[in-house]
Amino acid sequence: MATIKDVAKLAGVAVSTASYALNNNSRVNSETAKRVLEAAKTLNYQKNGIARDLKRSKTETIGIIVQDLSGPFYSELMRGAQDTLLTHKYGLIACSAIGGNVSTATKFLRERRVDGVIILAESLPDELILQSVREDFPIIVLDRKLDSDSIIHVLVDNFSGGYQATQHLIDLGHKELAYIGGPSHNRDNQLRFEGYKQALKDSGIHLHPSWILQGQYTREGGYSAGKILMMQGNAPSAVFCANDEMAVGAIKAFKEAGLKIPHDLSIIGFDDIEISQYISPPLSTVKQSNYEIGSLAAHLIYQALNEGIEGRDYLLPTELVLRSSTARKQL
């Protein structure tokens, strides 16, 4: 591999001159510059980015850590981040949180391989993040609330989302409202549940413990929860599922029980994943604008790196997406 030294030698100039020439610095006269560029070409010189980053002590790259590099769920978010960073000439690289202490995530976080990180990976331990806090290394978390005043939070307003969904069902005349939740330790789920409870309370509707179920955020979990709901005898007239995956599973269970949706039972989800519009009936749900989240996160990180920022806690609104799985209660 040719280094800048080889280029300099071939062009008959000092290494520093070669460096200036290769970076189009106007200090070198165009004649010399041309010679250098030619030498670089003949040697097929490729700069060593690592050496460069080391010297300049910055990488102009932001890392995003996601659960498993595979979630269709992150699509829009990444696009948002990518688009925004690109306008600032920053790069974006993604890695997964899988792999524990040898994971690339750890490298990103601790070894200064990127100038800042965006985190959206439940499985990444809080401690790892907190240990990585240091000056001039912006960390944005999208999936939890951490107790450190240098960490920036961009969170979705899950509470309002849960409230909105529930209120929508109430507005349609439903009073028997079940809740199929995600893992109980999951923060998003907790907040969505709080929203649900608050909405019931505000309308003076009593919360019915046997209608509170757990579906682990999975399709299978939603299916089981739906089955249980049916077997209990006193079926509710509407169900709020804390995510769309579970709603898909629950719908299956309800259909198998012979219910017509939304005629016999209304159901609303959360997330607005892609398949929600293709299932039958198309699912009403609560949507968070992932593109905006990504874009905001990227924007904040750039600001933090270059101009400094003021606020450190951002709460983004949710939006109701009404399709055909919810309807006015039949009398």
Add this chain to the structure above:
Amino acid sequence: MATIKDVAKLAGVAVSTASYALNNNSRVNSETAKRVLEAAKTLNYQKNGIARDLKRSKTETIGIIVQDLSGPFYSELMRGAQDTLLTHKYGLIACSAIGGNVSTATKFLRERRVDGVIILAESLPDELILQSVREDFPIIVLDRKLDSDSIIHVLVDNFSGGYQATQHLIDLGHKELAYIGGPSHNRDNQLRFEGYKQALKDSGIHLHPSWILQGQYTREGGYSAGKILMMQGNAPSAVFCANDEMAVGAIKAFKEAGLKIPHDLSIIGFDDIEISQYISPPLSTVKQSNYEIGSLAAHLIYQALNEGIEGRDYLLPTELVLRSSTARKQL
């Protein structure tokens, strides 16, 4: 930021000793090592990975370049690559091909920021890839065939896939077979089309030019193509769509025209994307095992880096996934 120097000073040892201690080298006696580790802890020392990579001239990280970091399409593939690399203690980072010459993709390719790359991004120019060829830098392409004997190809057998799909329709008794294709310059599409033509030929079925349509690989394109097919008057009895997205669109068009699928018309897609099983009717399609592709790519890159490899061209089989959108031709 504390550097190893600070740690050494605080522990009262030479930098080299600190380095050995931090890397658990048995040369330093445990007493000293403990002192060093403690010093590191009190200073919150984090090693600079960049400096390390520079010195060792390797990163133990593989890059994967995808179209836009967002495709649900890559999910399985990434998982495959990730899992495999992890067992070799290599990291995986992903970046998008968007951004032209300032893109992170370019950095990966030219600036030795990773030890090897996997490419799956149509928009990345051939030249950029070819220019990045150098010794000891394995490049695996999954989306095209390049004329360089140091580039490794892992390709899906699109020809056979196209053949399989078409043959399946023929086996069901269909003889009026339409083809809705992707962009004509797209290599995958071309091969699928070749497979289609070959299958027709082998069964002595004449190819009907007005049944060859173009849908740009998009849902809307498939929809339009479906409409056109209906308007032509002489509708085929079965359709092979070069990807599932188009099949989804086409089905919509056929339904709007009052056709019952598969009773009046059979349709088969390609890719087996997630929604294929949720649409109505569930779509028969041709599947490529993306997990395996990713895993194989990762395996090859590891081999190339550590043991050297023999073969440079791999062709992976496709598999027919039969659901309910295809049926025996009605007499």
Add this chain to the structure above:
DNA sequence: CTGTTAGCGCGTTCAC
């Protein structure tokens, strides 16, 4: 066996 000295990897940038 333990610890130290010193040079390296490679490009950037300041002082001359």
Add this chain to the structure above:
DNA sequence: GTGAACGCGCTAACAG
């Protein structure tokens, strides 16, 4: 246009 220090950690060779 150039020489040389520098960023930071690794590691071979050497000394005690």
